Amino acid sequence: MKHEITLHVNGDEYPIAVDPWRTLNEVLREDLNLTGTKFGCGSGDCGACTVLVEGRSVNSCLTLAVEMDGREITTVEGLAPSGERLHPIQEAFVERGAIQCGFCTPGMELSALHLLEKNPKPTEAEIRSAISGNLCRCTGYNKIVEAVADAAGRMKPKK
Amino acid sequence: MEDRYSIIGKDVPRNDAVAKATGAAAYTDDMKLPGMLHGKLLRSPLPHARIRRIDTSRAERLPGVKCVITGEDTPKVKYGNWRLFPTTQDEYPLAVDKVRFIGDEVAAVAAVDVDTALEALELIRVEYEELPAVFDVDAALAKTAPALHEASPTNISIDRKISYGDVERGFSASDYVREDTFTVHAVSPGYMEPCSSLALCDLDGRITLWTSTQTPYIVQCLLASTLGMRENDIRVIKPFVGGGFGGKMELRPWEFCAAFMARRTGRPVKFTLTRQEELCYGRRRHPMKLWSKVGFKKDGTLVAKDLKILLDGGAYNAMGPTATFLCGNFGAMLYRYPNYRFLGEHVYTNKAPASAMRGFGAPQSLFAAETQMNMAAEELGIDPIELRIKNAMVTGDEIPGVATISSCGFIESLQEAAKMSGWKRKRKNFKAGRGIGVGCYSFISGGVFNWFNTQYPFSAAEVRAFADGTVHLLTMASDIGQGSDTVLKQILAEELGLGMEDIRITSADTAMTPQADLGTWGSRVTLMGGGAVQNAARKIKEELFGTVSARFDLNVIFEMECRNGRVYAKGKPERGMTFGEAVALAQKARRGEPLVARGYYTPRDKGLVTPAFSFGAQVAEVEVDRETGIVSVKKMWTAHDCGTVINPMAVEGQLEGSIHMGLGYALSEELQVENGRTMNNTFLDYKMFTAEDMPPGESVCIETYEPEGPMGAKEAGEGLASPTAPAVAEAVYHATGYRCKDLPITPEKILKGMKK
Ligand code: FES
Ligand code: FES
Numbered sequence: 082m083k084h085e086i087t088l089h090v091n092g093d094e095y096p097i098a099v100d101p102w103r104t105l106n107e108v109l110r111e112d113l114n115l116t117g118t119k120f121g122c123g124s125g126d127c128g129a130c131t132v133l134v135e136g137r138s139v140n141s142c143l144t145l146a147v148e149m150d151g152r153e154i155t156t157v158e159g160l161a162p163s164g165e166r167l168h169p170i171q172e173a174f175v176e177r178g179a180i181q182c183g184f185c186t187p188g189m190e191l192s193a194l195h196l197l198e199k200n201p202k203p204t205e206a207e208i209r210s211a212i213s214g215n216l217c218r219c220t221g222y223n224k225i226v227e228a229v230a231d232a233a234g235r236m237k238p239k240k
Numbered sequence: 241m242e243d244r245y246s247i248i249g250k251d252v253p254r255n256d257a258v259a260k261a262t263g264a265a266a267y268t269d270d271m272k273l274p275g276m277l278h279g280k281l282l283r284s285p286l287p288h289a290r291i292r293r294i295d296t297s298r299a300e301r302l303p304g305v306k307c308v309i310t311g312e313d314t315p316k317v318k319y320g321n322w323r324l325f326p327t328t329q330d331e332y333p334l335a336v337d338k339v340r341f342i343g344d345e346v347a348a349v350a351a352v353d354v355d356t357a358l359e360a361l362e363l364i365r366v367e368y369e370e371l372p373a374v375f376d377v378d379a380a381l382a383k384t385a386p387a388l389h390e391a392s393p394t395n396i397s398i399d400r401k402i403s404y405g406d407v408e409r410g411f412s413a414s415d416y417v418r419e420d421t422f423t424v425h426a427v428s429p430g431y432m433e434p435c436s437s438l439a440l441c442d443l444d445g446r447i448t449l450w451t452s453t454q455t456p457y458i459v460q461c462l463l464a465s466t467l468g469m470r471e472n473d474i475r476v477i478k479p480f481v482g483g484g485f486g487g488k489m490e491l492r493p494w495e496f497c498a499a500f501m502a503r504r505t506g507r508p509v510k511f512t513l514t515r516q517e518e519l520c521y522g523r524r525r526h527p528m529k530l531w532s533k534v535g536f537k538k539d540g541t542l543v544a545k546d547l548k549i550l551l552d553g554g555a556y557n558a559m560g561p562t563a564t565f566l567c568g569n570f571g572a573m574l575y576r577y578p579n580y581r582f583l584g585e586h587v588y589t590n591k592a593p594a595s596a597m598r599g600f601g602a603p604q605s606l607f608a609a610e611t612q613m614n615m616a617a618e619e620l621g622i623d624p625i626e627l628r629i630k631n632a633m634v635t636g637d638e639i640p641g642v643a644t645i646s647s648c649g650f651i652e653s654l655q656e657a658a659k660m661s662g663w664k665r666k667r668k669n670f671k672a673g674r675g676i677g678v679g680c681y682s683f684i685s686g687g688v689f690n691w692f693n694t695q696y697p698f699s700a701a702e703v704r705a706f707a708d709g710t711v712h713l714l715t716m717a718s719d720i721g722q723g724s725d726t727v728l729k730q731i732l733a734e735e736l737g738l739g740m741e742d743i744r745i746t747s748a749d750t751a752m753t754p755q756a757d758l759g760t761w762g763s764r765v766t767l768m769g770g771g772a773v774q775n776a777a778r779k780i781k782e783e784l785f786g787t788v789s790a791r792f793d794l795n796v797i798f799e800m801e802c803r804n805g806r807v808y809a810k811g812k813p814e815r816g817m818t819f820g821e822a823v824a825l826a827q828k829a830r831r832g833e834p835l836v837a838r839g840y841y842t843p844r845d846k847g848l849v850t851p852a853f854s855f856g857a858q859v860a861e862v863e864v865d866r867e868t869g870i871v872s873v874k875k876m877w878t879a880h881d882c883g884t885v886i887n888p889m890a891v892e893g894q895l896e897g898s899i900h901m902g903l904g905y906a907l908s909e910e911l912q913v914e915n916g917r918t919m920n921n922t923f924l925d926y927k928m929f930t931a932e933d934m935p936p937g938e939s940v941c942i943e944t945y946e947p948e949g950p951m952g953a954k955e956a957g958e959g960l961a962s963p964t965a966p967a968v969a970e971a972v973y974h975a976t977g978y979r980c981k982d983l984p985i986t987p988e989k990i991l992k993g994m995k996k
Contacts, residue, residue, distance in 0.1 A: 209931040220897050
């Protein structure tokens, strides 16, 4: 039987009916057409599907959609502040060469956001640890780590 | 002095970076079409079996299932990338009569959703007659071994010999000869985007296929032949691709099935592989057994080398023939071998097929060669870097009948890597558990051998110029994440004196971009695709130069330039006009006909291997825990010669990615195959380095000028897959006394082999 739930994604409300076994990843990609969130493994090992739920990073491939009823979800499509093209994290990824094939990028950016929201001035080791659940096969991570450090400097401190 | 280049050598961000950063970039699986069906493949559970009967009736009756096919429904045309030699084409899109590895594709289902398709797979009954199977090269070569393919009764599908000089005489003239056997293992390309393909059949029966591929042109041609269609009735489009590393350069069964079933049902069909399918059944780097004998003079001069390699190819040829060819060529690279002999044999086994993967035969061959070099250095009492410098190839060297080294910064790379790493001091001051080692590489900038038997140029480009000062570049070259769209635009911008924002690019669409491009593999795109772009740009320039020259009544001996958006007489910028004005004038002179030029690149008279070789040296420093045998890599230093650097940030990114893959190959990644079954089916069990595992690194580009490459550029970033494993192995030996001749380097092997 389908469950009636409401997802709050990037500030928008989506009342939907979902089968209880469907993952947040499937619902985002297939029902809401938010395909910026990727699917790389389905077993919680690659981080390509990372989204934020109430500010915490989770693997959307391991999260059931029904459990997300009423929760605030942020995907890569909701990263840039309204009216702006890019979030400082995205700017830094673009300018620092942190993107090659780009398949890991949305997940990386959300893991970075999770880190920077709780730790605005992370050390290199803290950055590496924060993205250690996100695999990247292209970049060797260095430019991603540099981009996250750079983004920390670009982000306005929260009041 | 004015800089030689305006945009070459600059850190230009990728032109698709914003699309990727915002999640707007659509990869194949992100696409959806009205009425789209979802496809799934039924795979063989047995490593080797005859198919007695397949009953699909129950699957067909399942509500929501729209199409079920087996090999019997298809035209039964074999395919393979080596079209020049049809006997090497050994694969059917869906198994006919026999399956040859666990995972071989047997049937396909298209249904209204993925769950229904999966349910239908379970309803297909296949009756198999199991056959004896072989799982390694020794078993496959045994007299009593079952033959996987009738055409190859010995299970050797292809062999390759290279020979020059006189190896036997070389060995008798040597003061020091050593012989070693090495083995290397299977690893996965591990691209983040699982393969996906979406096919649409239009009302005329023509196919459009969006697919995660490195080689749209190859897919187009082979799809046409396996479907029994005309090439021009198939359009292949490469959307954004999440990496390939060699694993996406052939026609694949799901591409065929998507197209075939789209024709049958009249509805779009999409297939997307799971990670488990990718790891267990996907293409991989060849495991190999390498026997190498090498002879030196007392002073370290190389005299002769004899190399035999058995490639464990798995069940089909895939790109194995090219790997067989290249591992032999790389056995003779880097150093001057006056006498050389190679025999490579590609052997069928009942396992998932190996194929191309970053380095294409070089990582295996160079692991053996570079390790043996390090062993010889020790026994000859010569520093390993000194021994390499003594024998190093230099610009102008020739391998008789095979290749000419048209640019080479190898010695400089060795010297620079030694300097950066503090090599001399660290080698001497030995600390137990700490070690430092060196490994080197050379690689190709595209291949010259036309195994695909294309009737078109190897690369092509079309440039359309407009009176508003913009141009449109069309090329079939495929950006799979390495950044070729950006680099090709940079080359065009430089030639025409335009900005990146003035160039629109359409790439990798076989119906829209000029024929042809062999695809992204073998590090061919910058040199070959770039060569075609440059060729087209120069034709545009010639036309504009004529126009501007006529307008200003210039003396015929004047040199002219395109720069900063203007076309003018060199040294006399006032005698010129904007690029757009020049185009408008040229178009007027042509009575309205638009200014369009096509450019091509095909290597001719460039030997047997490649038009240009890259070179480099890498030093690794490690610390080994003598209790646990765990290796931690402290730092990597790399000096490499990739000719003119077009985009330093992109080259650095390639280098850092290569180190990631190289360290995995050396230390952590291994597809564990037991009785033909790949055991590690998740990234939890198949261990790639994370951000925390990566050591710091330092690198420097040794700039040379490659005469054959656009602006002097050549290969960057694929060859670098090779030096890391031998460098780490040597560092581990330096630290512990354990000499790895059998990759990967594991704590167990170290503890067992450590000198107490
Ligand atoms: S897709 Fe969720 S962790 Fe890989
Ligand atoms: S950029 Fe390709 S996986 Fe990270």
